[in-house]
Amino acid sequence: MAQSPVLRPGHVCLRVLELDAALVHYRDRLGLQEVGRDAEGRVYLKAWDELDWFSVVLCEADEPGMDSLAFKVIDVAALDALERDLQAYGRTTERIPANELRHCGERVRFTLPTGHTIDLYAHKDVKGNGLGRLNPNPWPEGLSGMQARRFDHCLLYGQDLDATVDLLCKVLRFDVTERLVDGELMLAAFLSCSNKAHDIAFVRHAEDNKFHHASFLLGSWEEVLRAADLIAMHDIALDLGPTRHGITRGQTIYFFDPSGNRNEVFCGDYTWYPDHEPITWTADQIGRAIFYHDRRLNERFLGVVT
Amino acid sequence: MPAAEQEMQVAGADLQVPAPSSIHAEIRIRPGEQRFRCRPQESVLHAVARLGQSTIPIGCRGGGCGVCRIRVLRGSMVTRRMSRAHVSASEEAEGITLACRTFPLEDLDIEVLGPRSSGDKARPSLLQGISVTTPE
Numbered sequence: 001m002a003q004s005p006v007l008r009p010g011h012v013c014l015r016v017l018e019l020d021a022a023l024v025h026y027r028d029r030l031g032l033q034e035v036g037r038d039a040e041g042r043v044y045l046k047a048w049d050e051l052d053w054f055s056v057v058l059c060e061a062d063e064p065g066m067d068s069l070a071f072k073v074i075d076v077a078a079l080d081a082l083e084r085d086l087q088a089y090g091r092t093t094e095r096i097p098a099n100e101l102r103h104c105g106e107r108v109r110f111t112l113p114t115g116h117t118i119d120l121y122a123h124k125d126v127k128g129n130g131l132g133r134l135n136p137n138p139w140p141e142g143l144s145g146m147q148a149r150r151f152d153h154c155l156l157y158g159q160d161l162d163a164t165v166d167l168l169c170k171v172l173r174f175d176v177t178e179r180l181v182d183g184e185l186m187l188a189a190f191l192s193c194s195n196k197a198h199d200i201a202f203v204r205h206a207e208d209n210k211f212h213h214a215s216f217l218l219g220s221w222e223e224v225l226r227a228a229d230l231i232a233m234h235d236i237a238l239d240l241g242p243t244r245h246g247i248t249r250g251q252t253i254y255f256f257d258p259s260g261n262r263n264e265v266f267c268g269d270y271t272w273y274p275d276h277e278p279i280t281w282t283a284d285q286i287g288r289a290i291f292y293h294d295r296r297l298n299e300r301f302l303g304v305v306t
Numbered sequence: 307m308p309a310a311e312q313e314m315q316v317a318g319a320d321l322q323v324p325a326p327s328s329i330h331a332e333i334r335i336r337p338g339e340q341r342f343r344c345r346p347q348e349s350v351l352h353a354v355a356r357l358g359q360s361t362i363p364i365g366c367r368g369g370g371c372g373v374c375r376i377r378v379l380r381g382s383m384v385t386r387r388m389s390r391a392h393v394s395a396s397e398e399a400e401g402i403t404l405a406c407r408t409f410p411l412e413d414l415d416i417e418v419l420g421p422r423s424s425g426d427k428a429r430p431s432l433l434q435g436i437s438v439t440t441p442e
Binding site (some may be wrong): 010063064065157180185188203204207237239261262286299303304306 | 388433
């Protein structure tokens, strides 16, 4: 499989019921940094160790959930080529002008078979991580809350899992790193465009365009446990954890923002290369695949989405 | 919901609700006589969770996922913003609400509705055919 021109998840646009409450959560608890607001009422945030201007956009709406998920691609030539490839594959694309999202270049937008809106872009202004690029220190002082290092991935729910995986692999050149199967039927798929164990993931679900969680990276298991303490200290709605996933090996904890959007903070995965064979989990091991320690399914974790 | 309660919807990060701080409202689940008490300024769902009950499904607890849908049959309450995907304006006028966003002003009679899309169709594939799950 050729190296993907897609670099990484770039940003997620989330709808929240109350912007002020959401900001306390994402800024003060998760530890993201507010980097701007626009005339449309959107708030832009980034995690401390990201270099690009923003990775989370919040807007107030009547229904929580995910508006769109964006990936950064290597350059404008790759963006143009991907647009042509998406159209040749049969997807409708549209161009969204530069700076519609402030500090973000032109975006190519399309919809996955599972109903989710995906944007691709080649340029975003650089904000930096506060450490500079010349003889830097390892971390900045004064971080808040869980001190999330980067926006890592989203898990999305939708019907046509097979068609979405096909598109991501054939056109965007993602690899399936892990899958959960019941005989011939794929129940869940984890895909990478990089060396991460996953950059995006999907679970088969009767409804399209549903959002399970946005995930943020922490530095260690100790930091995950510290996040669990913060969740208790601030009476944040806990979903599950701290625990480990069988799939991706991630050490993780899940909780809800004040509007009911699920977040994950986690650490640890493994290094993926395109020449690796994907991992398969079988349906009889679902408990262990998702909740490696507990080895039992949890209805709220699997069933509650926005 | 009467207009007076509409105006009392709370926005912002403050989790306190402008309800009388002395109210220990009794919630009665209809049909039947199952009852529990809310503490002052506690949502109906928060009381259910605190008491370790399984009468109302406990989801995101933020008004977003819709699993804790109830109908208030009698009694007044204050509500916070909840997803219109799960409770439309007309449903809200009929007394349908999300328990996690409902703060009683007095004793309430309620009916548990559960998520709008019920049944196996809406359950993710991972839960299809799985009948034994972790109790909350």
